[in-house]
Amino acid sequence: MTEPLLVCEHVSFAYRHESVLRDVSLTIGPGEMVALVGPNGSGKSTLLRIAVGLLEPQEGTARLFGETPGHGRHHGRLGYVPQRPNLGDGLAATVGDIVSSGRLTRTGWWRRGGPGDRSAVGHALEAVGLVDLRDERLSRLSGGQQQRAFIARALAGEPDLLVLDEPVAGVDVESQEGFRTALVDLVRERGGTVLLVSHELSAVAGDLDRVIVLKERIRFDGPPGGLAADEGIHLGVHDADLPFWLERII
C-alpha cells in the first residue's frame, strides 16, 4: 500500500464532559471504499469533522494527505459532501452554479474557470445524472436531486478522497442509484477513495471494501465479509436491518 490518505491516531474528543470519541485510530488508504457506521451519537460525524479539519482532536492526531486537516495544500485533493444544508428561498442558485463552485478547490476562489474546469463540471453532472437539470434552480429539485448536486460539487474538484456525511438520508431510489454509480465510478475508474458515513448502506453495500463500526471506540474494522463471518450479519438486505445488526454488534 502506498501513502495513506487519512490517518487518525489515538483520537479522543468530548463535548463538555461527555466523551464522544475515545482512542480512535484508523488508516484509510488509496482506492478504498469505506463505510463508517454507528448508531446516533456514536461519534461518527465528529470523527468526520475532525478528518476534514472542521474540528481539532482534543487528544491524538489526525493527518490528511500527510498534513494537519484544514491546514496545508490538500484542499484540492479532498471532496466533501456535508449533510444536506438547509437551503432557504433566499438562495436562488442553479444546479450549475452549485456544481461549478466545487471547482474552487482547484482553481482558487478568485479565479474564473477555464475550459478544463468546465469539462470537469460537465463530468461531475454526468456522473450523478443531473446534466438535464443544470440550469434548474436548486430549490425546485427534490431532496435526492439536491443531494446529488452536492455530490457533483465535490466530484467537480476531481478529489482523491471523497468524504460524505449521511449522503442517502431520505433520498429517493433513483437518486440512490445515481449516487452509487458516481461513487463506484470514482473508485474503480479513477482510483479514488471514498469514506462514507451513513445509516443506510443498502445502496452501496455490494461495493464496499471495508466497514468500520464506531461507537465511541472502533468496534469492528474489516471487510463486509468479515462482519458476516464474525457476527453473522449481511449488509444491505434491507434498509431497516441496520439498526438491528448495530445493536447486536455493539
Add this chain to the structure above:
Amino acid sequence: MVAGVFPLAEAARAVGSDLVDVVELGSPGVAPRDLGLTTDRVDALLDADLVLAVGKGFQPGVEEVAHRRSGPTRLVLEIPDPAKGVEGADTGERGTVEGAGTGLADDPHVWLDPRYMEAIVDEVAAALSSIDPDHESDYGRGARRLVDDLRMLDTLFARTLATCERHTIVVAHQAFGWLARRYGLTQLSLAGRSPEQEPDPRHLADLAERMRSEGITTVFTEPLAPEGVAGTLAREAGAKVATLDPLEVSTADEHDTRAGYGSVMEANLAALSSALGCRAP
C-alpha cells in the same frame, strides 16, 4: 425671485410690489428646515433672477443649490448687524440670551429685530435695483414705505416693553435672541437652535425651578411646533402656554387673512405684553 423664508418674501413683495414675482419656498405650515428639496424647488432656485436665503446652514439644501447659481444670491446673515453702527441708539440696555449652548451668532432670526429687518429691506432694494435698474425708483419707494412701518413698529415695541414688570421670556427654542437683544429682554430657551431637539431632563427641571422663583407666568411655543415639552414645563412651573411666532414661515391662517410681517409682530407684542405684565402705552 425666490425667497427661502417668509419674512424675506415679505420684504421682497413690499419692495418689488407688482414688478417682482416672488416665489416662497415651502408651503404654508411646513417648517423651512424640514424642507425637502424637490426638482421643482431646485429649478426655481436655479432659474430665479435673485435668491434671498438666510445663510449659515439654516436651510443647507437651499444654500447648496444657491451656491451653484450663476445669478445673484443674497444671504441675509451676511448683511452686517445694523446695531453695531448705532450702538446704544435708543435702548440703553442690551438684552441677554441664556439657554443650551449658543448665543446670537447661532440664531438666524435676525428679522425679528425690526431694525435688522430695515437693513434687509435696504439690501433687497439694492439687489433688485442692480438687476433691474429701470425700476430703481419704484424699488426705493417700496422700501421706504416698509421702512416707515418698521420704524413705527420698533417704537411701539420699545415703548411697550419698557413698561414691563418682568423682562425674562421662556421660549421653546432659541429663536428670539435678536428680539430680546433689541428690547432688553432675557431669553431662556428650552431647547437649542433647532425646535425638534429634545431638551434634556436636567435642563427642564432647572428651568421650572427658575420660573417659579422669578414668577414667570408664560412659556412660549411656536405655531408650527407641537406644544410638547413646553406644555410639560408650563405645568411643572404653574405657568401657561402662549404662542410667539418666529416668522419662519407663513402659517396657513396668515395666508388666508393676508396677515403680513407687521400684524404677526403686533400679535407677538401683545403676547409678550401680557406675559411680562407691561402697561400698554
Add this chain to the structure above:
Amino acid sequence: MPWPFDREYMQLALIAGLVVGACAPLVGTFLVQRRMSLMGDGIGHLAFAGVAGGLLVGTSPTWAALSVATLGALLVEQLRRRSGAQGDVALAVMFYGGIAAGVVLMGRSGAGSASVLSYLFGSILTVERSEVALVAALGLVIVVVVAVTHRGLFAMAVDEEWARVAGLPVAMLDTVFAVLTAVTVVTAMRVVGVLLVAALMVLPVAAAQVSAGSQRAILLVSSGIGMIAVVVGLGVARWLGLAPGGTIVLVAVAIFLAVTVIGWSRSPRHEPEHGNAGHAHLHGGHGH
C-alpha cells in the same frame, strides 16, 4: 440631454444614482443569499451615528460615516461569528445603539434638523461634481471587489462549512464583505438616505430572483433593475415634484411587486417539471 435630465443638477444626480443603482444590488445579492437582508439597514443606522459624530467634531460626515460603518460592520461580523443564535440580539443591540448614539450626538452638535434629514432621506439633487467623482470611484471599487470575490462569497452563502473545508479563506472573505457592505451603504447614503439604503440593496435582488436563474444572471439583472429604478425614479420625481430618494425606492418596490405578480400568473404552482413523478419534494416548491 432630453428632459428630465436637461439640467446639470439632474445629470449629476443621474450619474451618482446610476452608480449606486448598479452597485448596491451587487452587494445586496450576497446579503439576501446569506439571509442578512436587514444588515444594510443596520449598517445604515451605524452610518447615521457616524454622520452625527462627524458633524459634532467637525470632520467630513461622509468619512466619519464610512469609518463608523466599517468598524460597525466588522464588529457585527465578529459577533455573528462568535455568538451564533445570540447573534441576532447582538445585531439589534448594535443597530439601535447606532441610531440612539446618532440622535444623542446630533443633539450635542446642535446641528439643525435640516442637515439630519438630508442624511436620513438623501439629498441627491445637491450632489456636486467632486462628490459624483467620489461616488464613481467607490462604485468602481465595489464592482472590482465583487468581481474578484463573488465566487467565494457565493460558495460561502451556500454552505460556509463546505467553503472552509474547500480551503476558502472564509474569515478574510467575511471581513472583505463587511467592509464592502459599509462602503456601499455610505456611497448610497447620499442618494436615497440612511433609512432607505437597504431598500436599494435588497429590492432589486428580490425582484431579480423571481425570474433570473443563475447566480450570474441575478447579479446582472438586479444591477439593471437598480439602474432602472434610479432613472425612472428621478424622472417621476422631476415630473411630479416629489422627493427623489423616496421616489427611487418606491419605483424599486413597484418593480418588485410587478415582477412577483407576473411570476405568479406565469406559474401558479412552482412544481418542477423535471424529475420523476412521485418524488418526495423535501424542498419542492419555491415558496409563495
